[in-house]
Amino acid sequence: DTGVSQNPRHKITKRGQNVTFRCDPISEHNRLYWYRQTLGQGPEFLTYFQNEAQLEKSRLLSDRFSAERPKGSFSTLEIQRTEQGDSAMYLCASSLKSSWEKLFFGSGTQLSVL
Amino acid sequence: GQQVMQIPQYQHVQEGEDFTTYCNSSTTLSNIQWYKQRPGGHPVFLIQLVKSGEVKKQKRLTFQFGEAKKNSSLHITATQTTDVGTYFCAGSYNRKLIWGLGTSLAVNP
Numbered sequence: 001d002t003g004v005s006q007n008p009r010h011k012i013t014k015r016g017q018n019v020t021f022r023c024d025p026i027s028e029h030n031r032l033y034w035y036r037q038t039l040g041q042g043p044e045f046l047t048y049f050q051n052e053a054q055l056e057k058s059r060l061l062s063d064r065f066s067a068e069r070p071k072g073s074f075s076t077l078e079i080q081r082t083e084q085g086d087s088a089m090y091l092c093a094s095s096l097k098s099s100w101e102k103l104f105f106g107s108g109t110q111l112s113v114l
Numbered sequence: 115g116q117q118v119m120q121i122p123q124y125q126h127v128q129e130g131e132d133f134t135t136y137c138n139s140s141t142t143l144s145n146i147q148w149y150k151q152r153p154g155g156h157p158v159f160l161i162q163l164v165k166s167g168e169v170k171k172q173k174r175l176t177f178q179f180g181e182a183k184k185n186s187s188l189h190i191t192a193t194q195t196t197d198v199g200t201y202f203c204a205g206s207y208n209r210k211l212i213w214g215l216g217t218s219l220a221v222n223p
Contacts, residue, residue, distance in 0.1 A: 040215075041215060041216075042202050042204075042213035042214055042215050042216050043157060043202075043213055044213075045210075045211070045213075091156060091157075093157075099162075101145065101147050101162060101204070101206050101211060102147070102159050102162060103147075103149075103157070103159060103211075104159065105156040105157050105158070106156060107155070107156050108156055
């Protein structure tokens, strides 16, 4: 158990609907990351926060994606007007700033867009 | 852009055989991490290598970081069925993690 909690574990939605995922990082970790992973691929970086500040967002990320970490604790990732190409596993990870490359991943949210 | 190439993509071994996966970066890395992802699971941190030429061991796993800090390898001695999964390297460059595509290991009992 890595201590990073994500929910829901699975989400099935129809194309065009909005979805929101939640991530609760390890409590003392000030960095939080969102990644996307499809079958047979490595994790693809989406965005990361240091405390409540969103410090980087992938240029590949469309404006339909938005993430928040309002109080520097849990984070939400919202996808608006979902498309079939959004189907993937959405992974959240957290780390300490001092050892930021050592990521602790949650179990992920598997999104299926029909 | 910066890339980390990982080979092989797949490896199928008989239990007891050795296994090696290699990572090669197009640029010099600050350090490199290795993660393991079991089927249906999430990546789990294994180790970080920082120094040029560094070698670290974890039981049957041996990790190496090249002298030029551009390549790395993970070697598993006498594989077991519990070693099944995908092994990812992730290189740290310019305060970013660049992930390889992973090597999927299957072990026949």
